[in-house]
Amino acid sequence: MERTTLDLWVGIFVVAGIAALVMLAMKVGNLSTYNVSETYQVHAYFTNIGGLKPKASIKSAGVLVGRVTGITLDTQRYEAKVTMSLDKRYQFPKDTFANILTSGLLGEQYIGLMPGGDEEMLKDGEQLKKTQSAVVLEDLIGKFLYNKAAEPAK
Amino acid sequence: MPIAKSFRAIGHRSVNAVWRIGLATRFFLLTLRYSGNGFRRFHLIIKELFSTGVMSLIIIVVAGLFVGMVLGLQGYETLKRYGSESALGVMVALGLVRELGPVVAALLFASRAGSAMTAEIGLMKATEQISAMEMMAVNPIARIVAPRFWAGVISMPLLAALFSAVGVFGGYFVGVVQIGVDEGSFWSQMQAAVDFREDILNGVIKSFVFGTAVTVIALFEGYDAPPTAEGVSGATTRTVVTSSLAILMLDFVLTAMMFGGK
Amino acid sequence: MSAQNLVEIRDLNFSYDRRPVLEGINMNFPRGKLVAIMGLSGCGKTTLLRHIGGSLKPTRGYVKVDGQVLHELDQEGLYAMRRKMGMLFQFGALFTDMSVYDNVAFQMREHTDLPEELIHDLVLMKLHAVGLRGTHNLMPSELSGGMARRVALARTVALDPMLIMYDEPFAGLDPISLTVVGDLIRRLNDALGATSVVVTHDVQESLKIVDYVYFMAHGVIVAEGTPDQIRASDRDFVRQFVHGEMDGPVPFHYPGGDYRQDLNLRA
Secondary structure: OOHHHHHHHHHHHHHHHHHHHHHHHHHHOOHHHOOOOOEEEEEEEEOOOOOOOOOOEEEEOOEEEEEEEEEEEEOOOOEEEEEEEEEOOOOOEOOOEEEEEEOOOOOOEEEEEEOOOOOOEOOOOOEEOEEEOOOOHHHHHHHHHHHHHHOOOO | OHHHHHHHHHHHHHHHHHHHHHHHHHHHHHHHHOOHHHHHOHHHHHHHHHHHHHHHHHHHHHHHHHHHHHHHHHHHHHHHHOOOHHHHHHHHHHHHHHHHHHHHHHHHHHHHHHHHHHHHHHHHHHOOHHHHHHHOOOOHHHHHHHHHHHHHHHHHHHHHHHHHHHHHHHHHHHHHHHHOOOHHHHHHHHHHHOOHHHHHHHHHHHHHHHHHHHHHHHHHHHHHOOOOHHHHHHHHHHHHHHHHHHHHHHHHHHHHHHHOOO | OOOOEEEEEEEEEEEEOOEEEEEEEEEEEEOOOEEEEEEOOOOOHHHHHHHHOOOOOOOEEEEEEOOEEHHHOOHHHHHHHHOOEEEEOOOOOOOOOOOHHHHHHHHHHHHOOOOHHHHHHHHHHHHHHOOOHHHOOOOHHHOOHHHHHHHHHHHHOOOOOOEEEEEOOOOOOOHHHHHHHHHHHHHHHHHHOOEEEEEEOOHHHHHHHOOEEEEEEOOEEEEEEOHHHHHHOOOHHHHHHHHOOOOOOOOOOOOOOOHHHHOOOOO
């Protein structure tokens, strides 16, 4: 085979392969949402995080604003300490409410932020005071059964 | 003594297997050592990229499309029962990027390009082309083996990426175009669930490892084949069998290392 | 060592799996001469040739080429030595994935920094010398057996080696190709001032062209001499070989048990 045709085909092959990789990264994966923009760190304590994992998304009004960067157990308080990195573009009031939510019935867990009314904004390294833990399905079922049992029989 | 005989047979086979693994490792290290020459003359690698990569394109693309379509169909049937058809994109994409892309592409690569490599090198040996090259003071590992090795190592991740990308479109075609899953949730849930580093990069690493394994096995079997017609055909069969098993075993090990520890 | 001999073999012994293949071989290959090694299939001729090429290491004794003992060289030394050697393999061993042109140009590109235009001229000259300049665009699979052998010959002498080895150059050729190849071997040897070793069992063709002959059987030299001496020899083995007689020191029957017993006949 002619050297130039060979080069052409190999060129097409390599470009197609790299294009496939880029397409996977941008269209299928979340590289496009990996914000290279600057972030700031905040943390919050939860009594129970349920199935929350590092890299879980943080949303406010359904918009992705950051990611969970670390989860540790604070042995002083025996509560889960969740550190999050939030996009610098999105500023939240000091009394913002952090809530562990589930996307769909069996979906992944994420943190929802509900802004409060404080004038001052959260700064890097500060703590979100108001939190609500994850809903644990077993507790819910337990409560439901307890209530059922307490109901007077018809 | 039939028992002693079968023990002896087992012993003989084990010793042989270990011996061959050692030889293959030495062969691999020699290939790395003599690779410098190949990079200085990159057109040798380009020529091999054509016969390994470009020639495998059609089988990879067609297989990827169908695997994606089957995933779309099966995934829909299963997810429908839980009312979460919108997660179809996640299922198709994760299945392809993490497992099926690297593994199936590598299996196809082993039977398409790997067997061809073994047969080619085995025939070169049988027709004394390799001896002739040695007599011309040209190291056959540097001139014949190393360019093919690097072509294989470069092609495999690209082929696996193509396989996954085409497969995602296959799943999209069946799921969204034909069955009518919501297009928006198909893509958005997929993007939310597929992590670039965790899933896509790990898939690329997998296919890189598989590419190395398949190419080394194929080249070694060819180089080590008895220089006869039966020798070459036997070596070609062994390439496909050994590299398929190696791919699946390595896949388990890599998956355990990447995703198992959490 | 005498400066007249390019290759000297002294007391060469070689065993494969403890089975002796060569025993106590002594040979001289004077510079500029064309020497044949003859013998039956499996007598160790090709093994001997591989020792001269440095692919095998002797169990005892040595092969000296141009004053250097081959098995004492490291890989670089051996490769440097091989650049001065050429070897024609039994069926040519042309690289099947390259054109005739690229085959002949192979060593020039690997071992020299010659510009491509010069290589082009050299390749065409080498091909012209074997009468196949017109084939340079063909692939080896498009050549006949005799043509492939001649192209391989052009490739062998591409870098003007001082020692040319031929492994069964006449095997499987038609009578015309046979004469052509034989004539080329002689002419190339004289034109290049090289020394040639021809391993063959084709007696008639080689006796026409060589200067000296060694006869081997079962790993030892059984006779040697100039072609005239060999033709005139009255030793049984040589006569049987030269004239192709069916029975003689080399028996028609492979050794076996008693024929009648094998057929279960009773005496």
